[in-house]
Amino acid sequence: MLNSLFKFFASLKLAVISILSLAAVLATATILESMYGMRSAHVLVYGTWWFTGLLFLLGTNVLCAAMIRYPWKRHQTGFVITHCGILIILFGSLMTQKLGVDGNLPIVEQTEDNEVVMNDLVLGFYDQNNNLIKEYPVRESATQKDGIILELDFPNSEKIVVDRFIPRAVAERNVENSPLPGVGAPAVEVELANQRFRMKEWLAGNRPGTPTEMNLGPAVLTIQKLWSSEEEKSFLSKTAGEGPARAKNKTNSLGTLLVSYRGLEVRLPVAEALKHWKSLANSELEVSVDEYLPFAIVQNNHLVSKSNVPANPALQISLRDSTGKLEKHTVFANFPEFKTLHGATGGNNLGVKFRFLANAPGPEGKSENESLPFVGKKRGRLSFAVSPDDKKLYYRVIAASGGVNGVGEVEVGKEQSTGWMDIRFKVNKWFPAAVQEERPHYVEYISGTDGNFLTGLRLTHYANNAGEKPETAWLLENRARTMNVGGTPVTVAFGKNRLMLPFKIFLQKFTMGTDPGTSKAATYESDVTVRDRVNGVDKVAKISMNEPLKYGGYYFYQASYQMEEGRPPVSVFSVNYDPGRWLKYLGAIVMVLGILTMFYMNPHYWDKILGKKKVST
């Protein structure tokens, strides 16, 4: 029985069958990849247990085929060497798969980092102090999958269910009226049209104070909130100029803190309140900004600033009253919906709401949407503004030449002329204060693109009260949101798993060379310093295409980069740790030598040489 099994695994026919089935599987996988992208091919084929099984079958076949012929005859030298080589390669690959690390490390210029982005997805839950409660791996699928993907139970039969996985998502912007007073920025849905085109777009920002700007076809659209009657007057004046929007205040460079308390609202320049107690008018309350974090991230359960790049501006705020009651708040400019109070125990908080209006560039929807026919032409400007009392929406049209074509109050649904290029505009809807939600929308089929889509999740939150309608929340990869679980805020973050290296890499400078006379990239180069505090190493190195950095068993390759107007460049390294590398090289050499021996050496070469020797001795 065992013998016949051995024979079966050693048989040539099994070899032919397993080789052909592997070929068929591989062919199918590449077709799937062209339809659904690289990640899907991995999820459907290369990363599955049965694919590993198929390789394992092949390995067994190769091994048995060599073993069954033992003791080997001399003419089988090539055959045995070749099969040995294949086994070594397969074993090396297994080691890589099980023990290796393969991820990406993006570093912003002039910052250091050690956070490697891996390929697998995780869903993490954090408490209000940003301490990790628990992390769950998220199972991927190649197409959109509904059903219970993850079920997370909380006390009192409250639960959060991940019930949709979206493998390829584009963010769809959903703008709606702000549910909370003091939160949100003005938003307007504008339609522009003439005989040649018709376009519709939401114009909405994150910051009420600074105008949000967007290019729509031949026009620059802006929207802002007017805070005082002076601003209102200036906006509606018929004299040329850009309106009051551009006024920039140096002391205001960090942004504004909007404090709402007892039906009042105060705007505090952050720079003035930084490390200074400021009292709030008509109250006994005092507020101070303890820390300004331009690029807030959670590290080791603490909120720190990753760099001075204002990518995720946040403020840590202290609030006290005359009785000595002290509250700590954290407020994010980009995530106004986060609850700000730490350690709220209900009932005894001071009832103050904060909103941080950062002056830094935030993640706006579309900033640049150049349509071909208008390239190079100067654009006209259509500005909207919400009156201080939030009751009216005004418009102001400035022609491409710079003159004011018209100002007035907007009538919803009525087409109005801009007075240039025959373009009319119409406001379909507007909100004085709106919140935007990014809802992941499934992209079914891709082809020919780089396939760099984000993934998305749908979560349903079932409250303990059976009668209450479950709340649906959407999460796009690399985003977080706060949910109210059992009366306490819990932050749910979704994204790629991270690996912390035991040392950091500091990116001194990223340079991109171009082909002469073009803007086509020709070379990429990163000047970095390895900062290993444990071993006291400070090593300067240059990483360029095909010239990786090797440190601590890890290889760092120049993989790609991100360059955007007004932001420091980001260099992306591919980080690799591969304990099976040397085995794969060894196996490869052995295999090729084996094939050469098999095909090109006279099959009886060794017989002859060694046979003759026998005779001569």
Place this chain on the structure above:
Amino acid sequence: VTKLLLLLAVTSATVLNATPSVRKDFNWQELSRLAIQDRGRLKPIDTFARETVLFITGKSGWAGMIPIEVVFSWLVTFENNWENEPFVRVDYSPLKKLIKLDPTSNYFSPVELSKSDELKKILRDAVEKDNRKEKLSDIEKKAVQIQNQLGLLEGIVRGDALSILPNPAGINQNWYSLAYLIDSSQGQLPYIPEDREKLATDLKSVLNAYLNSDAASWNASLPNLATLIRTSLSHGSYPTESSLSREIQYNKLRPFRLSWILYVLAFATLLIFQVTKARVSQYLGAAFLFSAFGVHAYGFFMRCMIAGRPPVTNMFESVIWVTWGCVLFSLFIWAAYKNSVIPTAASVFAIVGLVLADNLPAVLDPSIQPLEPVLRSNFWLTIHVLTITLSYAAFALSLCLGNVVLGNYLFRTSNTQWIQQASLYMYRAVQIGVVLLAAGTILGGVWADYSWGRFWGWDPKEVWALTALLLYLAVLHGRYSGWLRGFGFVAATVMSFLGVLMAWYGVNFVLGVGLHSYGFGSGGLVWVSLYIGLQIAFILAAYAKNLRVHGPGGAKVSIFPKN
């Protein structure tokens, strides 16, 4: 009137009288030997003009004018003579129908095309799709091509596609285009005022000579302008005379066209020998074959010298290399077995490959372009690509021989002796291929490890190289196991070439995904599918005949050396 002309104060009356006709006795050589910076490379204007005219008109000249003359005429007399002239090639019928162009014509005027609102709409959709990272439809791709054709034309007319003014700061710095001569930009030219002045004067006399059809003054004034640009303006930052003339020579010689013609002659004479057994035709055939092979190699070498790297990065270059390798291996096996059917079969592949390369510039782009960053100055890249593609050459040889054997099964069925012999040659070609493909795939792993830190990443190109290898391995193991004998071996070997076809062509032209994206292209799918269909039909026909003549099991052929 072109701004350039206005600036140089050439009177518009002269322009109006100028005709786009052939200028008699004009010496264009001096102009074509000047260098231009185009798409990241310095090349002679000769090359630029040939590529441009081919791209815009689909032809290698227009109305009797050579390419450089056409480009010059566009620059100078576009608005009077060309704007309404139908010369922009649009030959994709579905697009023509959609944008309401005359379906019977393949040529349209720039004005007609740029006025088309339908075209604009398609382009606007294409831009939006592109923003959303969606794949463009064939119609949109062709529309974008029209846009690029018109864009290039506009660039020439405005002068900013013509970067012929050297940058004295260094040969690889950005050069200056003729558009810099216009208005305020002139001040940005890093030349001393006298040179700038002289540039304007010289250019003006050249333009006037052209507009007045004055050959004598053209031939007299052009060298002045050329010398000024080459020496005074460049301060030594200029490509050498020899590198420019080498490329011009390459353009003129068209070595790959010459070599396919010679391969045709070789094939014909060797075929005559196969039929008549006349010794003289064998010698003649060998002579043609060796000269074709020599010219082929020379062309390849020239291209290496011009590009400064081995030509291994696009489909055109790999076709050139693989056809050459196929003939090379046929010479080896010919030398070993002394049967001239081997080079005869190989020359068919060389002819097909080179004719395609010579005549399908849209699919197989013959222009020399700079490398993608990841491919630069990399030893392993060159080695792994050359090794893998050489294995394709060996497999192609086995394919050609296989089809000859199949032909014998079909038409000379009783000829088992011969079939046996030819199958052995096939087997040798497969052996060469398997070693090269195994080694090349591994070298690819070495390169990937070296460049990306991954020995193996399941990238479609490497997966298909592996699949092709597995197919041939299955054939070899099938033969050892006794499943594949005689006909089976031949048929399976021929079919395995489909794996090579997929790895070589399919991944880049059909799947269009993965990291090897620098070789992507499109086109030819219909023809490749047609070939596959015919190949399968041919195998089935031969199989049926084999069974009918020799009964169940087919002809008894035991071809292989025992090992």
